[in-house]
Amino acid sequence: EAQVTQNPRYLITVTGKKLTVTCSQNMNHEYMSWYRQDPGLGLRQIYYSMNVEVTDKGDVPEGYKVSRKEKRNFPLILESPSPNQTSLYFCASSLVGTRGYEQYFGPGTRLTVT
Amino acid sequence: RKEVEQDPGPFNVPEGATVAFNCTYSNSASQSFFWYRQDCRKEPKLLMSVYSSGNEDGRFTAQLNRASQYISLLIRDSKLSDSATYLCVVFPSGSARQLTFGSGTQLTVLP
Numbered sequence: 001e002a003q004v005t006q007n008p009r010y011l012i013t014v015t016g017k018k019l020t021v022t023c024s025q026n027m028n029h030e031y032m033s034w035y036r037q038d039p040g041l042g043l044r045q046i047y048y049s050m051n052v053e054v055t056d057k058g059d060v061p062e063g064y065k066v067s068r069k070e071k072r073n074f075p076l077i078l079e080s081p082s083p084n085q086t087s088l089y090f091c092a093s094s095l096v097g098t099r100g101y102e103q104y105f106g107p108g109t110r111l112t113v114t
Numbered sequence: 115r116k117e118v119e120q121d122p123g124p125f126n127v128p129e130g131a132t133v134a135f136n137c138t139y140s141n142s143a144s145q146s147f148f149w150y151r152q153d154c155r156k157e158p159k160l161l162m163s164v165y166s167s168g169n170e171d172g173r174f175t176a177q178l179n180r181a182s183q184y185i186s187l188l189i190r191d192s193k194l195s196d197s198a199t200y201l202c203v204v205f206p207s208g209s210a211r212q213l214t215f216g217s218g219t220q221l222t223v224l225p
Contacts, residue, residue: 035215040122042217043158043201058212090157102148103213105157 002027006091006106013081014114021076021109023091031096032074033058033103034066036087043090049074050096081113117141118204120216128224131192135219137202138184147178147185148203152218158201161187192223 004025013019025032033048035058045058049068063085065077074093078085091106120137127133139147147164162169164176164185175188189196202216 040217043215045212048212088155102160103150103158105159107157108155110155 002104004091004093004104004106006089006109008109009107010110012112012114015082016080019078019081019111021078021089021091021111023074023076023106024072025074025091025093025104026072027093027104028071029093029095029104030071031101032068032091032093034064034074034076035090035092036060036085037090037108038087046076046089081111083113085111086113087111116216117214118202118216120200120202120219122217122219124220124222126222126224127192129192129194131223132188132190133192133221134186134188135200135202135221136184136186137216137219138182139202139204139214140183141204141206142180142183144204144206146205147176148205148213149174149176149185149187150201150203150215152199152201154198158215161200189221192221194223194225197221197223 007022030051034046035043037043044060046064047066049055089109092103094101094103117140149161150158151161152158162171164178168177173190177186199218199220201218205213
C-alpha cells in the first residue's frame with residue numbers, strides 16, 4: 001500500500017529536550033516536505049527536499065532541522081523544542097516536475113512542548 | 115496580502131443544498147491549482163485538480179478564473195459526509211516553486 005508514515009503520532013515533551021519525528025514514504029517520490037498546522041494559520045511549510053541530500057527552507061524553518069540521506073526518509077529534528085513549536089505536524093511526499101503534483105500526507109504528529 | 119486567501123467560514127448548510135467556496139491567489143504566474151479536503155485534524159487529501167476549462171467530478175465542480183485570480187469549488191446536493199475543511203492549493207506561489215495552501219474553509223452539512 002502506498003503510504004507516508006510518521007512516528008510518533010503523539011508526543012508530549014519538555015522545553016529543550018531534543019526530539020526527532022520520523023517520516024518515511026514507499027512511493028519512490030523525489031519530493032518530501034514538512035508542514036505545521038496551527039488554528040487560523042493553515043498549513044505552513046517548514047522544510048522541503050527535492051531529492052537526496054537536497055534540502056531547503058520553507059516559510060517557517062526557525063528551530064527545525066532536517067536531513068535527507070535516503071530517498072524514502074525525511075526526519076524532522078527539533079534540537080531545543082520550545083512551547084511555540086506545539087503544533088500538528090505533517091510530512092508529505094510527491095513527484096517533482098514543472099507543475100504541482102498530488103501531495104501524499106502522513107497521518108500527522110501532534111506535538112506538545114511544555 | 116496572503117498568497118492564497120480563503121473565507122474560513124464556517125459554512126453551515128442543510129443536506130441537499132448547493133454550496134460554493136472561492137479562493138483568491140496573488141501570484142499571476144501560478145500554473146496549477148487544487149482543492150484538498152481535510153477531515154477534523156486528519157491529513158489533507160487531494161479532492162480534485164482545477165483545470166483552465168473547469169472540471170467536474172460527480173457532485174463537485176471546480177473552476178478557474180485567471181483574469182480575476184480566483185478558483186472556486188461548487189458542491190451540489192450536499193451530504194453529511196461532505197462536512198470537512200476544504201483547502202485551496204496553488205503552485206507555484208512566490209519565488210520558490212512550491213505549493214502554497216490556503217488556511218481552509220470549514221463546511222458543516224446539517225441533517
